[in-house]
Amino acid sequence: MNAIRDTWLVFRHNTRIALRQKAGIVFGVLQPLLYLVLFGPLFATIGTWETLVPGLLAQVALFSAGLAGFGIVMDARSGVLERLRVTPAHRTALLLGRVLGSSFTLLIQSVVLLAAGYAFGLRAPLPGVLAGLVLMALLGVGLAALSNAIALTMNPDLFAPVMGTAIVPLVLLSGAFLPMSMAPAWLDAISLATPFRHVVEAIRDLFAGRYATWTVAAGAAATVVLTLACVAVGTRIFNRENA
Amino acid sequence: MIKTSGLSKTFRGGVRAVRGVDLSVDSGEIVGFLGPNGAGKTTTMRMLTTLLRPTAGTATVAGRDLLTDPQGVRRHIGYVSQDGGIGPLNPVGEELELHAMLYGMRPAQARERVAQTLERLELAGLADRAGGALSGGQRRRFDLAFGLVHRPALLFLDEPTTGLDPQSRANLWDHIRRLRDEDGLTVLLSTHYLDEADALADRLVIIDHGAVVAEGTPAEIKGGAGTLDDAFLAITGRSLREDGGTGEPGAAGNGTAAAGTAGKRGAA
Numbered sequence: 026m027n028a029i030r031d032t033w034l035v036f037r038h039n040t041r042i043a044l045r046q047k048a049g050i051v052f053g054v055l056q057p058l059l060y061l062v063l064f065g066p067l068f069a070t071i072g073t074w075e076t077l078v079p080g081l082l083a084q085v086a087l088f089s090a091g092l093a094g095f096g097i098v099m100d101a102r103s104g105v106l107e108r109l110r111v112t113p114a115h116r117t118a119l120l121l122g123r124v125l126g127s128s129f130t131l132l133i134q135s136v137v138l139l140a141a142g143y144a145f146g147l148r149a150p151l152p153g154v155l156a157g158l159v160l161m162a163l164l165g166v167g168l169a170a171l172s173n174a175i176a177l178t179m180n181p182d183l184f185a186p187v188m189g190t191a192i193v194p195l196v197l198l199s200g201a202f203l204p205m206s207m208a209p210a211w212l213d214a215i216s217l218a219t220p221f222r223h224v225v226e227a228i229r230d231l232f233a234g235r236y237a238t239w240t241v242a243a244g245a246a247a248t249v250v251l252t253l254a255c256v257a258v259g260t261r262i263f264n265r266e267n268a
Numbered sequence: 269m270i271k272t273s274g275l276s277k278t279f280r281g282g283v284r285a286v287r288g289v290d291l292s293v294d295s296g297e298i299v300g301f302l303g304p305n306g307a308g309k310t311t312t313m314r315m316l317t318t319l320l321r322p323t324a325g326t327a328t329v330a331g332r333d334l335l336t337d338p339q340g341v342r343r344h345i346g347y348v349s350q351d352g353g354i355g356p357l358n359p360v361g362e363e364l365e366l367h368a369m370l371y372g373m374r375p376a377q378a379r380e381r382v383a384q385t386l387e388r389l390e391l392a393g394l395a396d397r398a399g400g401a402l403s404g405g406q407r408r409r410f411d412l413a414f415g416l417v418h419r420p421a422l423l424f425l426d427e428p429t430t431g432l433d434p435q436s437r438a439n440l441w442d443h444i445r446r447l448r449d450e451d452g453l454t455v456l457l458s459t460h461y462l463d464e465a466d467a468l469a470d471r472l473v474i475i476d477h478g479a480v481v482a483e484g485t486p487a488e489i490k491g492g493a494g495t496l497d498d499a500f501l502a503i504t505g506r507s508l509r510e511d512g513g514t515g516e517p518g519a520a521g522n523g524t525a526a527a528g529t530a531g532k533r534g535a536a
Contacts, residue, residue: 031370038366042358100355103399105363108353108414111317113342114370 028115035114035122036129039096043130053089054134057081061141064202072204074147078139079228080201082161083221085134087192090168093127094176098184101177120173120263124256127172128165135161149232156236157228160248164224167252170259177262199225223247269295269422269454270316275325276478277311285311287478288325293456295421298448300469300486301458304506308478309458310350313426316456317347330422343371346415350426352407353414354399360410361386361395364417371418378417385417389443405436412443423447425457429464441468462496476504 043049060081068077100106109119135158139147149157176184198212199221205213216222227244235241270293277286286308293299303309314320316329318338326333332340354360361382368378386392389409394402402410408428415423425444429437445468447453459465465472466486474482474489482489482503490499500506 034366034369038362041362046357103355104349104351104353105355106353107319107349108347108367109370110319111342111345111347112367112370113339113372 028118031115031118032122032125035109035118036125037122039123039126040129043126050130050133053092053130054085054137056088057084057138058141060084060202061138061145065142065145068202069146074142074145075149075232076204076229077202078142078147078149079157079225079232080199081138081142082135082157082228083199083201083225084196085138086131086161086164086168087196087221089131089134090127090165091172091192091195092185092188093124093169094172094174094184094188096127097123097173098176098181102181116264117260120170120259121256124166124169124173124259127169128162131165131169132158132162147232150234153231153234153236156231156241160224160228160231160245163248163252167248167255170252171255174255174259174262195219195221198222201225220247220251269293269331270327270329270456272316272327273325275312275315275322275327277308277315277320278323285478286315286322289475289478289480291473291480293422293454295454296448296452297470298444298455298457298468300465300472301456301475302462302465302472302500303458303460303475304504305460307475307504309460309475310426311478312475313347313424313456313458317345317424318342319347330420344421346418346420346423348411348415348423348425348428350430352411354402354407354410356400357398359396360399360402363399364395364410364413367414368417373418381417381419382413385413389413389416404432405439408432408436408440409443412440416447419451420453422454422456425455427458427460429459429461437464444468462500466496474500474503476506 061078065074065077097106139154172188175188179187198216198219200208200216201221205216205222208216223240223244224247225244227241227248230236230238230240230244270291272289272291275286275289275291276284278284289308289312291312301309301312311320315322316327316334318334318341322335326335328334329341330344332344334341354363364382364385365375365378368381369375373381382395383392386395389412391406391409391413394406394410399407399410412425412428415425428444429440432440441464444455444457448455457464457468469486471485472483472489473480486496489503490496
């Protein structure tokens with residue numbers, strides 16, 4: 026019970042801060058929005074909005090939750106993290122509350138992106154959109170946990186440039202901008218080895234109103250496995266030095 | 269209130285930061301934990317506050333076993349680290365409320381406690397300020413508020429006045445004394461200022477190279493040496509002021525430091 030209460034407290038606190046810093050929320054979704062506005066109309070001449078927007082969602086996830094560790098770097102620097110660690114708060118709650126906050130931010134950004142997509146011509150069925158958002162929320166938890174773990178492990182000055190660079194190939198390999206069915210075999214093979222490819226294709230199916238497909242199952246499985254693994258790693262690293 | 273036996277920390281890479289500290293702090297006393305930079309003060313404090321796991325030794329802190337019941341220890345202690353724990357952007361009052369609630373307080377109780385604590389530390393009216401908008405002295409008192417809001421029995425203060433102007437230091441000292449006198453709070457306070465130790469501490473524990481090299485009341489430590497500075501130099505072979513932060517010009521050259529080494533062996 027303690028764990029749930031503490032997670033809620035930390036989540037609420039972090040969310041309140043995030044909502045106050047609206048610039049951060051906007052900035053996280055700005056790049057995918059630019060793709061939507063400046064690349065989307067071009068893409069729409071050969072493909073559909075229902076194909077493009079799921080890719081852009083993966084891009085937001087990686088740019089927003091993937092860089093969530095930046096916040097923990099700041100808190101570690103200012104001593105806030107250590108101060109919280111001396112409280113009897115449940116150890117995992119300190120990480121989980123933070124990570125759920127990042128996931129919530131990602132959800133807001135996803136909704137912004139979907140609304141903009143809708144304005145341009147995206148027409149996806151509501152159940153598909155909701156299911157897609159569930160996958161995004163899970164993905165946000167996993168990516169934020171991993172990002173926090175990386176941030177706690179590596180030199181804090183290198184975190185932003187290294188992660189910023191690492192995210193680019195992950196976005197490209199997910200087939201976010203052009204479906205990987207168009208790729209040569211070797212590129213397709215690498216892409217299949219990354220989880221985001223499966224997530225993007227699952228959301229594409231969901232947006233097309235196809236729910237009970239192997240692609241959706243694979244995407245959901247990839248998301249759940251990735252999230253569980255990342256939370257496990259994150260918790261382990263977060264609790265490493267504690268007595 | 270604190271009892272340690274052979275408490276040690278060897279970091280990965282083999283650095284032996286603390287080598288078998290035996291420490292005993294009674295209820296209601298202010299103990300000054302003195303030592304040069306790098307002597308092992310902060311590492312010891314971080315172990316006693318559950319932030320670092322000891323590699324050897326045992327400790328009872330606030331009646332709980334440090335190794336088997338760190339959660340119990342956390343519930344009964346307050347800790348103010350050297351650098352504090354205030355982020356630049358958030359309103360400090362909001363952070364304090366979260367902090368209080370993580371000790372199990374309900375929202376209304378947390379708000380009330382925060383208000384009382386701030387009142388006491390002459391910080392009332394500043395709760396809405398962002399951390400970055402506080403003066404050095406205010407900031408340090410807010411750090412103290414984080415350590416006190418849950419009314420712990422034992423407070424750890426790691427170099428509480430480093431970087432403060434003389435007025436703010438004196439003010440903080442008054443607050444710390446009052447906490448002991450009025451609430452019976454036990455305080456373990458690390459410092460490398462001898463005047464601070466002299467002014468505040470009932471008892472001193474001197475640590476050097478990761479081990480306790482002397483302990484006693486300020487008067488006992490001074491002994492025949494006259495001043496705490498001389499006594500300290502005799503015990504550790506080093507001046508506390510070698511970092512130059514607050515050093516008086518020419519207070520201790522390398523020559524005197526080397527000459528003091530013999531005294532250290534004698535005392536240890």
